[in-house]
Amino acid sequence: MMRFYVAGIFLLLCLSGFSQEIKNDSLSDYYVRFEGDSILYSSIALDEVFLFDKLEFGDRKEKLRYYILRRKTLKVYPYAKLAAERLVELNDSLAHIKKKRHRKKYTKKVQKYIEGEFSAELKKLTRTEGQILVKLIYRQTGKTAFSLVKDLRNGWRAFWYNTTAKAFKISIKEEFHPERIHEDYLIEDILQRAFASNRLDRQKSVLDYDYAQLSNKWKKSPPERN
Numbered sequence: 073m074m075r076f077y078v079a080g081i082f083l084l085l086c087l088s089g090f091s092q093e094i095k096n097d098s099l100s101d102y103y104v105r106f107e108g109d110s111i112l113y114s115s116i117a118l119d120e121v122f123l124f125d126k127l128e129f130g131d132r133k134e135k136l137r138y139y140i141l142r143r144k145t146l147k148v149y150p151y152a153k154l155a156a157e158r159l160v161e162l163n164d165s166l167a168h169i170k171k172k173r174h175r176k177k178y179t180k181k182v183q184k185y186i187e188g189e190f191s192a193e194l195k196k197l198t199r200t201e202g203q204i205l206v207k208l209i210y211r212q213t214g215k216t217a218f219s220l221v222k223d224l225r226n227g228w229r230a231f232w233y234n235t236t237a238k239a240f241k242i243s244i245k246e247e248f249h250p251e252r253i254h255e256d257y258l259i260e261d262i263l264q265r266a267f268a269s270n271r272l273d274r275q276k277s278v279l280d281y282d283y284a285q286l287s288n289k290w291k292k293s294p295p296e297r298n
Contacts, residue, residue: 124265124289131228138258144201145262147270152208153275159213203242207256210248214278217244248279250286252297257286 129135168174197205206217213220218234221244237244250257264274264283 124268136138141204141255141258142262144198144204145259146269148197148205149208149263149266149272151205152212153273155209156275157213199240199242202240203246204259205242206242206246207259208246210246210290211277211279212275213261216247248277251281251289254290257290260286 127138129138138179165178209220210216234244248256248259250260260283263272267274
């Protein structure tokens with residue numbers, strides 16, 4: 073039942089019509105004209121390049137925990153990326169549809185498409201994978217799954233979704249804070265390494281944090297080991 077629940081949450085989020093600012097990764101061109109010179113010079117703004125430290129672990133248990141987290145994060149990230157893209161696409165499309173019944177009809181079309189393509193896979197997610205997905209949706213949209221469901225449906229429906237989630241120990245109010253939660257930082261580290269190796273398609277977070285600064289912070293103040 074929990075897996076059907078996680079799938080339902082995701083499908084609702086993909087249908088949400090709220091505008092989200094997604095930073096694209098296209099390169100920007102900058103042009104400079106020198107005084108007295110007719111030549112137009114062009115330079116390109118490149119993406120940041122990170123030098124990653126070698127992964128080090130205190131013991132075998134810590135190493136195993138990291139690799140389990142990596143497997144789960146790599147599995148659910150594409151769904152979080154898709155949710156953010158659908159939020160933007162749906163909102164852009166609905167902006168050009170004036171009649172309410174046409175907007176409703178279009179939304180149902182999108183719902184059928186998403187359900188047909190992704191629901192079978194989403195139902196296979198475990199509890200921990202579902203919780204990571206909720207965190208990554210916040211990373212990509214800046215809104216909790218609870219807020220998105222509340223805005224899409226209503227507060228009462230969001231309350232029941234959250235109550236049901238608690239029965240499976242999953243919170244749809246969960247946010248993503250790599251600056252103060254070590255597991256969230258590890259998720260961000262996993263993503264950045266996967267982006268750099270082209271294992272995942274990069275989609276920048278809408279949240280305001282710097283990965284390099286996060287790495288330095290956690291290196292200087294590592295969490296206490298259990």
